[in-house]
Amino acid sequence: MHTKxxxxxxxxxxxxxxxxxxxxxSAQEQSTQLVKIGHVGPLTxxxxxxxxxxxxxxxxxxEELNAKGIFLAGQKIQFSLQSEDDGSDPKMATSxxxxxxxxxxxxxxxxxxxxxxxxxxKIYYDAGIPxxxxxxTSRKYTQQGFNTTFRVVANDGQLGGMxxxxxxxxxxxxxxxxxxxxxxxxxxxxxxxxxxAKAAGLTIxxxxxxSDKTTDFNAILTTIKSKKPDLIFFGGIDAxxxxxxxxxxxxxxxxxxxxxxxxxxxxxxxxxGASLRDDQVICAEAxxxxxxxxxxxxxxxxxxxxxxxxEIKQYAPYTYDAVMTIADAMQKANSAxxxxxxxxxxxxxxxxxxxxxxxDANGDIKDGALTVYTFRNGQRTVVMVxx
Numbered sequence: 142m143h144t145k146x147x148x149x150x151x152x153x154x155x156x157x158x159x160x161x162x163x164x165x166x167s168a169q170e171q172s173t174q175l176v177k178i179g180h181v182g183p184l185t186x187x188x189x190x191x192x193x194x195x196x197x198x199x200x201x202x203x204e205e206l207n208a209k210g211i212f213l214a215g216q217k218i219q220f221s222l223q224s225e226d227d228g229s230d231p232k233m234a235t236s237x238x239x240x241x242x243x244x245x246x247x248x249x250x251x252x253x254x255x256x257x258x259x260x261x262x263k264i265y266y267d268a269g270i271p272x273x274x275x276x277x278t279s280r281k282y283t284q285q286g287f288n289t290t291f292r293v294v295a296n297d298g299q300l301g302g303m304x305x306x307x308x309x310x311x312x313x314x315x316x317x318x319x320x321x322x323x324x325x326x327x328x329x330x331x332x333x334x335x336x337x338a339k340a341a342g343l344t345i346x347x348x349x350x351x352s353d354k355t356t357d358f359n360a361i362l363t364t365i366k367s368k369k370p371d372l373i374f375f376g377g378i379d380a381x382x383x384x385x386x387x388x389x390x391x392x393x394x395x396x397x398x399x400x401x402x403x404x405x406x407x408x409x410x411x412x413x414g415a416s417l418r419d420d421q422v423i424c425a426e427a428x429x430x431x432x433x434x435x436x437x438x439x440x441x442x443x444x445x446x447x448x449x450x451x452e453i454k455q456y457a458p459y460t461y462d463a464v465m466t467i468a469d470a471m472q473k474a475n476s477a478x479x480x481x482x483x484x485x486x487x488x489x490x491x492x493x494x495x496x497x498x499x500x501d502a503n504g505d506i507k508d509g510a511l512t513v514y515t516f517r518n519g520q521r522t523v524v525m526v527x528x
Contacts, residue, residue: 174216176477179241181251184226187380198457202464227257238264247477248467255279256325262290275459278427279329283503293459294427295509297329305337318370319348322377330401331376358388378403383412390416402426406455410519419517429512429526441494462493
């Protein structure tokens, strides 16, 4: 019995051990720096599926960075994602932006749309917080003179310009009708398309205007049908394009429908249903990878599906890359302080899953790729990748 008692540690030894362990834990906690990254997109409303897709991409990047273990100036970094809903509404967007500024986030990934990204960008600029949009394409977004404003996809000038040339050269269209939903995105894209189409010799037979909440297209489609266009161009979103295709079918309209990235989604076949015919829709996405980068993007898609049990909708890879680009700039500056890493971000060369990311003087991505798609058997199908 006496020998057994000698083998037990004394209460003093236990107390010292507990104090030491507590001290080590406290030191470990003190040496970990929490870095908040903001994300904003529409988590409610007609394009909530796109906003959630972007949020998922951002969260994957955050989880991967934390699993790797990032150190800045000798401190371990713990990244956290603060995601806010802008409901596709400019007023909600500015409120969400101010909330992130007040939360002292070190960067913002978003917003999804140009109409929300543009008003929010002034708030981030005034606070000195870098903002990278993974999907806003309006030229105005990066032409405000804000050194905090970046994007990782091509802009409307590139996208609309290419679509205008494609309509003339590849589709051999002569007469085109245009539908514009009057949002910053839709109007900007339609304006750039019209400019390019006219330069390529096409005739715009009519331009019709709707809102992004319109669901009844019968009147404008009847007007368009009377003009007998070879092609209809739509500056708007998939939530509108789906019912529009259905109503086109009811009116016996067979003209192809062309549009930008906001209709070029995996959601469109679900929204249009049986109204979507093979090769009826020609659309383009601001982004895309050439064959040399396809393996890397495919690996991301597989990881996304494993993580969320769902396919990516569209811009999740770009949101992921935006977060990783921010983290890369922080590591190059050895700091999460926006004032210190912003110069590194402006001159970054980051190899992402969507290709190399580098920015011009305005914050636009250099040499941004564009991908033309159609839909066959209800599946989005690549036609070509161009720059």
